[in-house]
Amino acid sequence: MNAEVKMMRTAAEAAYADALTALPAPEAIRSLREKALRLFAEKGLPHRRVEEWKYTDLRALIREMPPLAKGADGAAIAEAKKNSVLTNIGAREITFVNGAFVAELSNLKGLEKGLSITTLADALAKDASLVTLLAKINPNKYDAVFALNTAALNEGILIEVAPGAQITQPIHVRHIVTGTSPVSVFGRAVVKVGAKAQATLVQSHVGPDTVAYQTNTVLQLSVADDAELDVVRVQAEGDKAIHLSMMIGAIGNESRFRSFALTTGGAASRHTVPFAYAGRNARATIAGATLLRGKQHADTTLEIDHAMPGGESRELYKTVLDDEANGVFQGLIIVRPDAQKTDGRMMSAALLLGDNAEMDNKPELEIFADDVQCAHGATTGALDDDLLFYLRARGIPKKEAESLLIQSFFGEAVETIENAKIRDAVMNLAGGWLAARS
Amino acid sequence: MALLEVKNLQARVEEKDILRGLNLTVNPGEVHAIMGPNGSGKSTLSYVLAGKSDYEVTGGSATLEGEDLLELEPDERAARGLFLAFQYPIEIPGVASMTFLRTAVNAVRKKRGDEELSTPDFLRLVREKAKELNIDQNMLKRPVNVGFSGGEKKRNEILQMAMLEPKMCVLDETDSGLDIDALKIVADGVNRLRAKNRGFLVITHYQRLLDHIVPDVVHVMAKGKIVRTGGPELAHELEAKGYAAYDNAA
Ligand SMILES: Nc1ncnc2c1ncn2[C@@H]1O[C@H](COP(=O)(O)OP(=O)(O)OP(=O)(O)O)[C@@H](O)[C@H]1O
Ligand SMILES: [Mg+2]
Numbered sequence: 001m002n003a004e005v006k007m008m009r010t011a012a013e014a015a016y017a018d019a020l021t022a023l024p025a026p027e028a029i030r031s032l033r034e035k036a037l038r039l040f041a042e043k044g045l046p047h048r049r050v051e052e053w054k055y056t057d058l059r060a061l062i063r064e065m066p067p068l069a070k071g072a073d074g075a076a077i078a079e080a081k082k083n084s085v086l087t088n089i090g091a092r093e094i095t096f097v098n099g100a101f102v103a104e105l106s107n108l109k110g111l112e113k114g115l116s117i118t119t120l121a122d123a124l125a126k127d128a129s130l131v132t133l134l135a136k137i138n139p140n141k142y143d144a145v146f147a148l149n150t151a152a153l154n155e156g157i158l159i160e161v162a163p164g165a166q167i168t169q170p171i172h173v174r175h176i177v178t179g180t181s182p183v184s185v186f187g188r189a190v191v192k193v194g195a196k197a198q199a200t201l202v203q204s205h206v207g208p209d210t211v212a213y214q215t216n217t218v219l220q221l222s223v224a225d226d227a228e229l230d231v232v233r234v235q236a237e238g239d240k241a242i243h244l245s246m247m248i249g250a251i252g253n254e255s256r257f258r259s260f261a262l263t264t265g266g267a268a269s270r271h272t273v274p275f276a277y278a279g280r281n282a283r284a285t286i287a288g289a290t291l292l293r294g295k296q297h298a299d300t301t302l303e304i305d306h307a308m309p310g311g312e313s314r315e316l317y318k319t320v321l322d323d324e325a326n327g328v329f330q331g332l333i334i335v336r337p338d339a340q341k342t343d344g345r346m347m348s349a350a351l352l353l354g355d356n357a358e359m360d361n362k363p364e365l366e367i368f369a370d371d372v373q374c375a376h377g378a379t380t381g382a383l384d385d386d387l388l389f390y391l392r393a394r395g396i397p398k399k400e401a402e403s404l405l406i407q408s409f410f411g412e413a414v415e416t417i418e419n420a421k422i423r424d425a426v427m428n429l430a431g432g433w434l435a436a437r438s
Numbered sequence: 439m440a441l442l443e444v445k446n447l448q449a450r451v452e453e454k455d456i457l458r459g460l461n462l463t464v465n466p467g468e469v470h471a472i473m474g475p476n477g478s479g480k481s482t483l484s485y486v487l488a489g490k491s492d493y494e495v496t497g498g499s500a501t502l503e504g505e506d507l508l509e510l511e512p513d514e515r516a517a518r519g520l521f522l523a524f525q526y527p528i529e530i531p532g533v534a535s536m537t538f539l540r541t542a543v544n545a546v547r548k549k550r551g552d553e554e555l556s557t558p559d560f561l562r563l564v565r566e567k568a569k570e571l572n573i574d575q576n577m578l579k580r581p582v583n584v585g586f587s588g589g590e591k592k593r594n595e596i597l598q599m600a601m602l603e604p605k606m607c608v609l610d611e612t613d614s615g616l617d618i619d620a621l622k623i624v625a626d627g628v629n630r631l632r633a634k635n636r637g638f639l640v641i642t643h644y645q646r647l648l649d650h651i652v653p654d655v656v657h658v659m660a661k662g663k664i665v666r667t668g669g670p671e672l673a674h675e676l677e678a679k680g681y682a683a684y685d686n687a688a
Contacts, residue, residue, distance in 0.1 A: 385491070387530055391538070393488050394598060395516035395546035404541065408532025408581070 013044045015065035019184075020151045023068065028124040029153050032135050036150035043142050055328040055360045056270045056299040058144060062242060066182035066214055068152075072097035079178040080105060085204050085236055085429070089421045091172035094157055098177055099185040101155050105174075114165025114197065120156035120188060130158070133190065133220070145244045145272065149186055149218045156188035159201070163194035163224070170200040170422060175217055177207030177238070187217040195224040195252070200419055201231045205245070205265070207238040212267075214242045225253040225279060232422050234429060237265035239294070246272045253279030253308075260417045261288035262426050263298050264433050270299040277339065281310035288317045289410040291433045292325035293354075299328035304346075306339035315346040318410040321357035322437065328360045333374055335367045342369065346376040351383065351409050353402075353437075403434045439504055441466045441637040442487075442606050447498035448662075449486045456482045458662035459498065464606065467634040471648055471673060472641045474659035475681045480641045481525050483659075484610045488522040489515050502606055516542075517549035519605030523595035523612050525641075530582035535594075538582045539564060543601050567600045571627050572620075588615035596627045607631070608639045613647040625650030645677040660684040 017037065025033045045062060046053035072080070080097040087093075094117065095105035101119050108117055124130050134153065161167055173189050193199055201221075207213055215237065223229045229251075237243045243266040251257050261271065273286065290298050304313050319327040329348040350359035361378035383405055391401035410430060417423035442464040449457040456479045464470050472480055486493050487500060489512035500507045502518055510518065530538070543563075544554040555563065568575060571593050583591050592612050599607055609628070613621055628638065628651050640651060648656070648670065656672040657664045658681070665684050666672070 386528055389488075389490050389512060390524070390528055390530065391533075391542075392512040393516055393522055393524075394538075394542035395513050395549065395602060396542050397513045397545060398511065400541065400545065401513070404533050404538070405530075408530070411532055 009044055010059055010063070012062045012065050016148060017041050019065060019068055020148070023152065023154070026121065026124065028128050029131055029134070032131050033151050033153055036147045039142060040144065040147040040151055043144065043147070045144050052301060052330070055330070056268070056297070058270075061268050062214070066184045066212065069098035069100075069177070069183035069185045071100035072102050072178070076178040077102055077104060080176040083174075083176050083206055085206050085234060086172060086202060086422070086425050089170060089172065089202065089419075089425050091170040091202055093172045093174060095174045095176065096155065096187055098179070098183060099155055099187055101157070112165070112167050112169065114162035115167050116160040116162070117171070118158045120158055120190070123158040134188070143246070143272065145216060145246055145270070146218060149188060149216050149246075152186040152216070153188060154186065156190065159189070159191045161193045161197040161199045163197055165194065165197045167197070167199040170202050170419065172202040172204065175203070175205045175215065177213050177215060177241070179208065180211060182212045182214070185213065185215045187215070188220070189217070190220045191222070191229070193223045193227045193229045196226045197224070198228040199230075200422075201229065202233070202422060203231070204234040204236065205243060206236050207241055209238040210240055211238055212240040212242070213238065214244070216244045218246045218248065221247065221249040223249070223251040223255045223257055226255060227252065228256040229258075230418055231259040232417055232419075232426065233259070233261040234426065235261065235263045235265050235269060235271070236429065237269070239265070239267060239296075241266045243269035245270070246274070249273070249275040250278045251276070251282045251284060253281060255279060255282045257282070257284040258416060258418060259284075259286050260413065260426070261300070262429060263288065263290040263300070264292070264429070266296065266298065268297040270301065273300070273302045274305070275303065276305045277308050277311040277313075280308045282308070283312040285314045285316070285416050287315070287413045287416040289413045289430060290317070290319040290327055291410065291430060292320070292327060293322040293437070295324050297326045297328070299330070301328075301330040302332065304331070304333045304344065306333070306335045306342045306344065309338060309340045309342070311339060311342050311344075313344045313346075316413050316416065317348045318413040319348070319350040319359060320406055320410055321350060321352050321354060321359060323354040324356040325354065326358045326360070329378070330362045330364075331376065332364045332366065333376065335365075335369050335372050335374060337368045340369050340371045342372040342374065344372070344374040348378045349409070350380040351406065352380060353383070353406070399437070403437070406434060407431070440464065441468075442500070442502055442639070444500045445498050447483075447486065447500055448496045449482060449493050450496055451482065451493050455496070456493075456662050457486065460663055462657065462664060464637040464639060466637060468655065469632065469638040469640060469651060469653045470655045470657060471653040472639060472657045472659050473643065473673065473676055475684070478659045479662040480659055481610055484522050484525075484608045484641065487520060487608060488512055513545070514549070516602065516604070517546050521599050521602055521604035521607045523592075523599055523607070523609045525610040525614075527583050527591040527595050529584045529586075531584055533582050535578040535580060535582050536564070539598065539601055542598065546602055563601065567597055570630070571597050571600070572623050573597055589617060589620045592616055593620065593624060596624050600627065600631060605635065606637045606639070608641070610641045611643065612640075613642055613644060621647065622650060645673045648673045658684055
């Protein structure tokens with residue numbers, strides 16, 4: 001281990017290596033974890049000279065590693081119960097508190113036909129080959145968040161929808177952090193939707209304000225041929241938290257995928273979406289609304305990889321930045337030589353409310369096929385004075401007029417959510433953000 | 439007391455003097471028309487009264503029922519009873535017409551000390567007023583003015599006016615872009631609102647509108663001032679002779 005430790009450049013990197021080395025590993029995943037840890041030890045946290053991390057310098061951001069969370073005791077569970085984000089959407093809830101699966105706050109009973117939900121530990125005990133899936137999906141490229149998440153692999157959930165099953169009740173995976181002292185929390189969720197099946201997944205992340213905890217969650221999705229999956233994600237972490245997350249997706253022939261991400265929380269966050277078109281004629285919408293204030297920083301990085309022909313992708317991100325907040329959108333659409341007839345459209349629009357707010361927008365196209373239609377756009381602007389005046393001339397006070405315009409701005413992205421209950425609940429959360437504007 | 443009293447009003451935009459000492463008094467119940475060549479400052483007057491921040495008031499005063507308008511925020515002016523029907527109503531994508539109307543009506547009612555309207559009462563009111571103005575309900579399902587024709591936008595302005603029940607209505611070329619039937623509908627809409635405690639300032643280029651909305655007083659504006667004031671017959675005279683006589687009057 002000496003050689004590895006020498007590679008560590010910062011105290012935080014060394015602390016991660018130590019803590020994760022000491023973490024007992026179940027047999028089934030031991031070698032996977034060791035491999036990931038070795039990789040992390042070699043490459044460490046990315047910094048601003050690493051192109052994909054230019055705007056979110058993890059080495060500068062993560063100065064230390066809080067101790068690994070010790071799961072959920074009675075007090076933690078009691079605190080988690082008070083959390084009410086998206087509890088009114090009629091979903092089946094699966095709850096993790098401080099990284100630990102909490103059966104008491106999860107509903108695994110009466111699963112619809114074709115739906116299977118298993119903790120990763122149980123799933124691995126039954127079928128060790130699952131390990132390859134956990135390691136897979138993005139094997140060629142080093143990603144510190146993925147490496148750390150894999151090195152810390154412990155608890156998680158496996159959700160499988162059998163071919164042909166239509167699961168109507170949304171499945172809500174909740175990641176709740178509790179307590180008053182900083183912890184490090186890891187989580188993994190794997191969702192497999194079989195051919196011609198359909199499901200809706202919701203994922204939420206919440207935690208206490210004023211506590212500098214860190215979370216790292218990876219969601220792995222695979223959508224088989226002719227299948228349909230909707231994903232809605234809400235990141236409403238506490239105001240001092242660092243939130244690192246990935247949504248890794250692969251979609252099959254003629255499949256349909258929609259995702260929406262609401263980001264309002266954390267002192268700093270990074271959400272990376274490596275997304276592969278593994279089949280022909282697949283269609284995906286990847287949308288999001290990011291609402292930040294104070295000195296918050298949130299980075300969304302998409303990597304849309306069209307490897308097969310006939311794919312359609314729509315990316316729409318709306319970012320609202322108040323005060324001195326910093327938004328980052330990096331969106332890359334790759335169209336590989338075989339991906340003829342790809343139709344990709346990406347748009348990232350930012351609304352700056354604060355004089356010192358800043359948006360870093362980096363849309364990119366890498367096209368290697370000739371018969372494709374791809375476009376991207378990025379805009380940054382302030383509220384339109386003429387629109388504001390029109391509203392105010394009708395008696396609507398300034399703040400309310402601004403709220404109407406801000407809401408209409410991010411509303412376009414929220415509208416992409418198919419499920420009306422979830423859409424309304426997300427709109428409410430966003431409305432809460434607006435109402436708290438000073 | 440005068441409803442609207444404008445005294446020696448001077449305003450500029452981007453370093454350019456537009457209003458150069460304008461005087462105007464509208465008493466309760468009166469309809470005044472303002473006519474004048476393009477660029478004489480008619481819209482500027484309406485914007486200055488409504489409180490658009492691009493315009494800098496450099497002198498003079500404007501009061502509504504004795505209260506200094508120029509000190510108030512635009513929404514407060516609206517709540518006090520000033521209404522401007524815009525010459526060019528803008529589109530507000532993403533803001534639903536009904537949400538907008540309801541927010542406006544209730545904001546104004548709240549400031550005036552009235553109860554907010556319940557949803558059924560509000561809907562009933564919109565339906566009634568929209569019908570009077572021949573506005574299709576389906577139009578109101580769209581975002582504010584989005585996809586409305588020029589004439590529809592103008593009618594929508596009058597709908598807002600009817601909903602907000604202002605005291606002093608400033609109509610900036612509400613007739614331009616209206617077909618003959620729509621002109622009649624809009625004029626009827628305005629006439630329905632005529633009341634002894636309400637005043638109108640109708641900016642127009644055409645005598646035609648004034649056949650329907652018969653004014654008590656007609657003003658000619660040129661180069662940022664009122665240069666002549668008369669009765670309804672003045673509009674006929676302008677229609678016949680044009681503004682040539684006033685070009686140098688200011
Ligand atoms: N925001 C602005 N920036 C620069 N110039 C302006 C602005 N608004 C008005 N002006 C100028 O002020 C003058 C008066 O314009 P205004 O729109 O008030 O005229 P008007 O009498 O309403 O004309 P019309 O009959 O064509 O509507 C014009 O010369 C116009 O170009
Ligand atoms: Mg004008």
